[in-house]
Amino acid sequence: MAQADTFTRWGVVAAGEGGNRVAAELLAREDNPGIGERVLLLNTNRADIRNTIEQGDVDEDLDEYVRVFGDKRGVGNDFMAGERQTEGDIDEIADDVDDRMISADAQLFVTTLGGGTGNGSVPYLLREFDEQTAIDSVDYGPWIDDAVRITVGIWPYYNEPAQRQFNARLGLSRLLRRDDGGQNADMTLLAGNSHIDQSDGRRDSYDRVNERIVEALDLMIGAGRQSQSVIDVEDYVAKPSAVGAYHFTPAVATELNGKMLDYELMFDKAADNAFVPMDPSTSRAAFAIVRAPERMIERDEVTANEIDRAFDAWKREKGIAGAVGMTTVTPTDRRGSDVDVLLLLGGFDLNPLLDHSADSYEAHKQNLEAARQLGSGSTIPQRKLDTLERNLEEYVDANAR
Numbered sequence: 529m530a531q532a533d534t535f536t537r538w539g540v541v542a543a544g545e546g547g548n549r550v551a552a553e554l555l556a557r558e559d560n561p562g563i564g565e566r567v568l569l570l571n572t573n574r575a576d577i578r579n580t581i582e583q584g585d586v587d588e589d590l591d592e593y594v595r596v597f598g599d600k601r602g603v604g605n606d607f608m609a610g611e612r613q614t615e616g617d618i619d620e621i622a623d624d625v626d627d628r629m630i631s632a633d634a635q636l637f638v639t640t641l642g643g644g645t646g647n648g649s650v651p652y653l654l655r656e657f658d659e660q661t662a663i664d665s666v667d668y669g670p671w672i673d674d675a676v677r678i679t680v681g682i683w684p685y686y687n688e689p690a691q692r693q694f695n696a697r698l699g700l701s702r703l704l705r706r707d708d709g710g711q712n713a714d715m716t717l718l719a720g721n722s723h724i725d726q727s728d729g730r731r732d733s734y735d736r737v738n739e740r741i742v743e744a745l746d747l748m749i750g751a752g753r754q755s756q757s758v759i760d761v762e763d764y765v766a767k768p769s770a771v772g773a774y775h776f777t778p779a780v781a782t783e784l785n786g787k788m789l790d791y792e793l794m795f796d797k798a799a800d801n802a803f804v805p806m807d808p809s810t811s812r813a814a815f816a817i818v819r820a821p822e823r824m825i826e827r828d829e830v831t832a833n834e835i836d837r838a839f840d841a842w843k844r845e846k847g848i849a850g851a852v853g854m855t856t857v858t859p860t861d862r863r864g865s866d867v868d869v870l871l872l873l874g875g876f877d878l879n880p881l882l883d884h885s886a887d888s889y890e891a892h893k894q895n896l897e898a899a900r901q902l903g904s905g906s907t908i909p910q911r912k913l914d915t916l917e918r919n920l921e922e923y924v925d926a927n928a929r
């Protein structure tokens with residue numbers, strides 16, 4: 529069992545409307561271990577934050593968790609403006625992050641990829657908090673300096689306007705890589721709206737998608753607490769980064785019958801519920817987290833060894849025996865014998881996801897060609913666009929081999 533003072537402490541920095549909603553949902557959970565009060569909601573638009581509060585079941589006064597920055601009117605889909613406004617207020621934002629992230633050694637940066645605020649600010653913050661180039665002072669503070677930075681990027685519904693698909697590809701490029709081609713986020717988790725929710729984007733469907741995302745994050749965070757063979761947050765990032773396979777998607781199956789413990793079948797079920805379209809047999813990294821009632825673990829009905837063996841067998845069967853990663857079993861005090869499984873599949877071929885946006889990406893790019901105006905009117909310089917396209921292409925090709 530992990531000692532109470534050794535488990536990973538998580539914090540959440542969310543930017544933009546969708547990212548804010550996911551974070552508010554994390555904050556509002558009844559049972560909220562691992563994160564506690566370590567939540568910061570960033571937005572360029574005060575009204576968006578009000579939407580977040582009113583739509584979620586968040587009773588708490590969110591004021592202390594909120595930082596509105598930039599011109600306070602939103603950036604209307606323009607991620608270049610989102611980035612500029614973040615940079616302009618970076619001192620205040622960094623102060624707030626450091627204040628709210630006290631003790632957090634792992635930080636989740638949550639954003640949607642179709643808009644301008646979150647998509648503009650999160651890739652910038654990931655890089656800036658690591659490089660710390662925008663300030664004259666010594667550093668941004670202890671809770672920024674050493675944090676492991678994991679990001680959640682939410683892919684637009686496939687039927688959303690071309691602008692959104694355009695933003696998403698370039699957002700993914702920037703989460704993965706900095707302009708110089710180096711790794712940006714330590715780990716990038718992808719969730720596709722259309723893939724999680726087949727209803728194609730009626731308003732309340734966001735809540736369903738967000739619930740699924742929160743469920744996966746809960747399982748992921750749980751694996752660093754009270755588990756046998758604890759997955760430390762370093763384990764999530766070290767080996768996948770070393771082999772250049774640091775994009776992931778969660779794949780979740782819950783409430784499986786723990787009386788019929790066929791783990792390989794459970795892994796299959798989870799893999800069928802990956803959050804983006806992907807082929808598990810292309811994965812280069814894979815983690816399995818099994819959550820079971822504490823009593824079953826105590827009675828050795830669920831054991832780490834068995835799960836480990838089953839996961840090895842499952843990986844062999846998928847032809848990915850060499851994928852880096854590990855397994856863990858984590859207890860819940862729930863009654864009964866239901867078991868939940870989270871797979872984190874990484875380094876897979878991204879083309880099945882990217883194919884969905886390929887046509888609208890090109891169409892939108894051509895529309896922009898003359899002035900390359902984004903949403904609210906700023907432009908993206910040709911050189912910048914070339915860099916972002918090349919970085920994504922190189923990363924995807926390296927993983928698709």
Ligand SMILES: Nc1nc2c(ncn2[C@@H]2O[C@H](COP(=O)(O)OP(=O)(O)OP(=O)(O)O)[C@@H](O)[C@H]2O)c(=O)[nH]1
Nearest residue numbers: 544545546549603605640642643644645646684734
């Ligand atoms: N899963 C999920 N997706 C959302 C949610 N809200 C918005 N989206 C998606 O996110 C994209 C729009 O991004 P927003 O988060 O609204 O944008 P923003 O970051 O506030 O940026 P701007 O409003 O452009 O300044 C679209 O693709 C939406 O489908 C949400 O609560 N959950």
Ligand SMILES: [Mg+2]
Nearest residue numbers: 545576602645
């Ligand atoms: Mg917004």
